[in-house]
Amino acid sequence: MRSNILFSALLTALLVACTTVPSSFVPSASTDHIRRDVDYLASAELAGRDTGSEGYRKAAQYVAQQFERMGLAPAGEQGFFQEVPFRRASWDNTEPSLVLKGSNSETTFTFGEEFIAAPSAVNERSSLEADLVFVGYGIEALDYGLNDYANLDVKGKIAVILSGRPDSLPSEVGAHYASSRNKRETAARNGAVGYITLYTPEREKRRPFARYAEHRHDDTFDWVNRKGKPGSATPGLHPGAMLNSDAAGKLFVGAQRSLQGVFEDMENGKNPKGFALPYRAELNTNSKHEAITSPNVVAVLPGSDPLLKDEYVVFSAHLDHIGKKDDGQIYYGAQDNAAGIAVMLETARLFIESGQSPRRSLLFVAVTGEEKGLLGSDYFAEYPTVPLQSIVANINLDMPMLLYPFRDIIAFGAEHSSLGQIAKHAASRSGLKLSPDPMPEEVIFVRSDHYNFVRRGVPSIYLITGREAQDPDIDGTAMQVAFLQESYHKPGDAPDAGINYVAAKQFTEVNYLIAREVADAEGKPSWYGGDFFGDLFGQD
Ligand SMILES: [Zn+2]
Numbered sequence: 001m002r003s004n005i006l007f008s009a010l011l012t013a014l015l016v017a018c019t020t021v022p023s024s025f026v027p028s029a030s031t032d033h034i035r036r037d038v039d040y041l042a043s044a045e046l047a048g049r050d051t052g053s054e055g056y057r058k059a060a061q062y063v064a065q066q067f068e069r070m071g072l073a074p075a076g077e078q079g080f081f082q083e084v085p086f087r088r089a090s091w092d093n094t095e096p097s098l099v100l101k102g103s104n105s106e107t108t109f110t111f112g113e114e115f116i117a118a119p120s121a122v123n124e125r126s127s128l129e130a131d132l133v134f135v136g137y138g139i140e141a142l143d144y145g146l147n148d149y150a151n152l153d154v155k156g157k158i159a160v161i162l163s164g165r166p167d168s169l170p171s172e173v174g175a176h177y178a179s180s181r182n183k184r185e186t187a188a189r190n191g192a193v194g195y196i197t198l199y200t201p202e203r204e205k206r207r208p209f210a211r212y213a214e215h216r217h218d219d220t221f222d223w224v225n226r227k228g229k230p231g232s233a234t235p236g237l238h239p240g241a242m243l244n245s246d247a248a249g250k251l252f253v254g255a256q257r258s259l260q261g262v263f264e265d266m267e268n269g270k271n272p273k274g275f276a277l278p279y280r281a282e283l284n285t286n287s288k289h290e291a292i293t294s295p296n297v298v299a300v301l302p303g304s305d306p307l308l309k310d311e312y313v314v315f316s317a318h319l320d321h322i323g324k325k326d327d328g329q330i331y332y333g334a335q336d337n338a339a340g341i342a343v344m345l346e347t348a349r350l351f352i353e354s355g356q357s358p359r360r361s362l363l364f365v366a367v368t369g370e371e372k373g374l375l376g377s378d379y380f381a382e383y384p385t386v387p388l389q390s391i392v393a394n395i396n397l398d399m400p401m402l403l404y405p406f407r408d409i410i411a412f413g414a415e416h417s418s419l420g421q422i423a424k425h426a427a428s429r430s431g432l433k434l435s436p437d438p439m440p441e442e443v444i445f446v447r448s449d450h451y452n453f454v455r456r457g458v459p460s461i462y463l464i465t466g467r468e469a470q471d472p473d474i475d476g477t478a479m480q481v482a483f484l485q486e487s488y489h490k491p492g493d494a495p496d497a498g499i500n501y502v503a504a505k506q507f508t509e510v511n512y513l514i515a516r517e518v519a520d521a522e523g524k525p526s527w528y529g530g531d532f533f534g535d536l537f538g539q540d
Contacts, residue, residue, distance in 0.1 A: 026430070027353045029346050029508035031501040037066070037342035038504075041319075042334035042495040049333060050323025051221065051369045051376075052086060052292040059319050063297045063366045066345050070352050072299035075363060075385050081295040084368055084379045087230055089119035089220040092288035098241050100250060101129075101280045107250055112216045114247035119287035120239035121222040121230040126285045128194045128238040131157045132251060132277040134262075137165055138195075139177045140186050144169055146177075152274045155191035158281055160251060162262070163203050163242075166271045173532050175443035184234040194283065195240040198248040201263055209244040220287075221372035223379040231378055239285050254278045294320070296376050297366040298385055301348065303519065304357035312386050313519050314363045314458075316377055316449045317344045317397040318370030322489060334495040336488065340397035341366055343508045350512040358519035360392065370398070370449055377449035381456050389539065392524035393419060394460035395515060396450035399488075401465045402503040403479045408433040408466025409510055412444045416533055417459035419518065419525045426513035430506070435466045438477070457539035459525040463514070465507055 040046070040062060047055035064080035076082040096117045100107040109115045120126055136148040138161035146166065165178035176182060180197075187195050199209045222230035229235075243251075245259070252259040256275050265272040297319065303309030317340035321333025332338075348364050351357075363386060369375030384391060409427050411434060414420030424434040437444065445451065450460035467476035487493040518525060527534025 025354065026509050026513060027350045029350060029505040029512070031505050033349065034342045034346050034504045034508065035501055037345055038334055038338045038495050038499060041338035041341060042332040044330055044332075048323040048331040049319060049321045051320045051372050052088075052294045053323055055323070056294055056320055056368065060295050060297050060366070060368070063319060063341065063345070067297070067299035067348070067364065070349050072301055072348060072364065074298070075300035076296065076298040077385060080297050080299055082298055082380065082383075082385060083293045083295050084376050085224040086292040086294060086369065086372075086375065087121045087222050087224050088290045088292055089121040089222075089287040090290070091119050091217060092286075094286040096241070096283065096285040099282045101282065102254070102278065109243065109247050112213050115241050115243045116213050116216045117239060117241040117283070117285060118218070118220045120285055121220050121289070122233045122239065124287055124289055126239050126283075128158070129280055129282040130193055132160050132196070132279050132281055133157050133274065134160045134252070134255070134277055135187070135274040136272045137162050137178070138183045138186055139165060141169065141173070141177050144173070146271065148271075148274055149186070149190045152190075154187065156193055158194040158196055159187040159190070159192040160196045160198065160277060161187065162198050162266070162272065163200055167269055168271070171440055172443050172445050175446045176536075179446065181232060181234075184237055184240070188234045188237045193236065194238040196281065197240060197242040198259075199242060199244050200266065201245060202266065204245065221369065221375060223369065223375045224291075225382065231375070231382065232373070238283070241283055251277050251279055294368040294376070296368055296380050298380075299348070299364045301351055301358065301362040301364070303359050303361040305359035308359045309361050310390055311360045311392045311524060312363045312390050313358070313360050313515060314365055314391050314394045314453065315344050315347065315397070315515065316365045316367055316394055316453070317341045318368070318376065318449055319366040320368050320371055320376070322371050329491055331489065331491055332494040334493050334497070334499055335401060335483070336399040336493055337370070337397070338495070339400050339402050339499060339504065343400060343504065343511060344397055346508045347511045347515060350508065351515075358516065360519040362515065362519060363391075367449055374449050374452055377452040381452040388456060391453070391458050393518050394450050394453035394458050395511070395518070396448055396460060396462040397511070398448045398462060400463065400507055401480055401483065402499050402501070402507060403465070403483060404474050404476060404500050405470040405502045405506060406432070406465045406476065407468040407470055408435040409507070410435050410437060410464050410466050412437055412448075412462040412464075413450065413454070413460055415528075416445070416531045417461075417525055417527045419459050419461045422517045422521070422525065423461055423463070423514050426517050427510055429513055430510040432510055433466070433468070435468070438467055454533055455537055457537045459527055459534075463511065465503060
């Protein structure tokens, strides 16, 4: 009896060792490691890690050093680094000019009051005069019954485009179609040579044009492709401008409808139709270009499975933040995104400490230029250091909101691919719930680095902590909202203010479990059938 019990206990232990342990054993994340990484990355010495700055470069060296210390292999282009060439365009003490020309009238709009424009990263000098055609929202979404360019001739002309989108489009789909990239590409595809965007009353309510105009002297950043062209450039299209709604009304005086009538259509949920406008516009811009480089930092943990090791699960987190302002005030970017980097580093350490190599290979990518418009990740996704077809998933970490020990996590993008089910399963193994997106109106799915992988067909999720605190006296929603309002992109997002390291540990461990499941599963993640993004961008 006794020996039988011993034997069966031994057998059980053996079975556990052979089967259960590799999949359910979660190594313990170290709050000391995470704290040390956040403290350094968000320190005054790194001065807010602005893209292209010395502080950013120190941060990149630190991440490379950590990768090396934990035994990861370099997977950049020069060791751990992938230098991203950027172009900075600035107005250089000049201002753009925009003149509206009627058959016997000319109206010069005031820069910064009636119109704004961003310095072009494509051409230092640009001069365009052409006829104007109003194209409604400027969206072609045939599956949704929208074709704003139907029956309009915009060849060689300037498309005049309403900002935003009709309510008939679901929010994430709409965010895709309403993105300035998509609207520019649609205009160019239809033969337009320029574009003017109109600020609508609806947008004015959310963010006044005047506040937007405060940024009129900001530089433009873009990455430069291997042909020397800016990555976000739309071939064939001149730089554009944005008009406030009062100035915009002048383009419609004498046209077949007034802008007021168009705005009323919008208010009534109708999709305004386009028509030719009785004016030409002349837009001149003069910007100065400067070349800058700033590295992505890339490491690999090779997979153990003879076949699956050629597939990669990519972790991404942005290493840059917004630097310091002219008055010397440093924006430390502790939650945004020293925390995401620290969690990614500790997740890598957990894989190594587990003693169990993942079956698929894991790629850890710290990207630059996120705050300039998701640029470093776009460059990496355009020039990945492993074949794009071998990237089976992206897990993105950006401002994880490590504010309190939590009961749930949020995976933006969970409803688009099987990564959602994996995240849910892994979360439940950590005793956590997967909660739905608490702010769908913010369309986060198209707003962080993972979207550059999505646009190239890779199923992706972006993880943050949920809003249910373990402590019933803590209102998680209130704390997250307060962080967003009071500290996000402000000097208050500092390491000594508000990072909860118990939450950091929890978050790292659930990340580990999610990545572990993705990396070890028999099949790779897939887009759900009929998913908009899967159908639009999917590789299979
Ligand atoms: Zn940010």
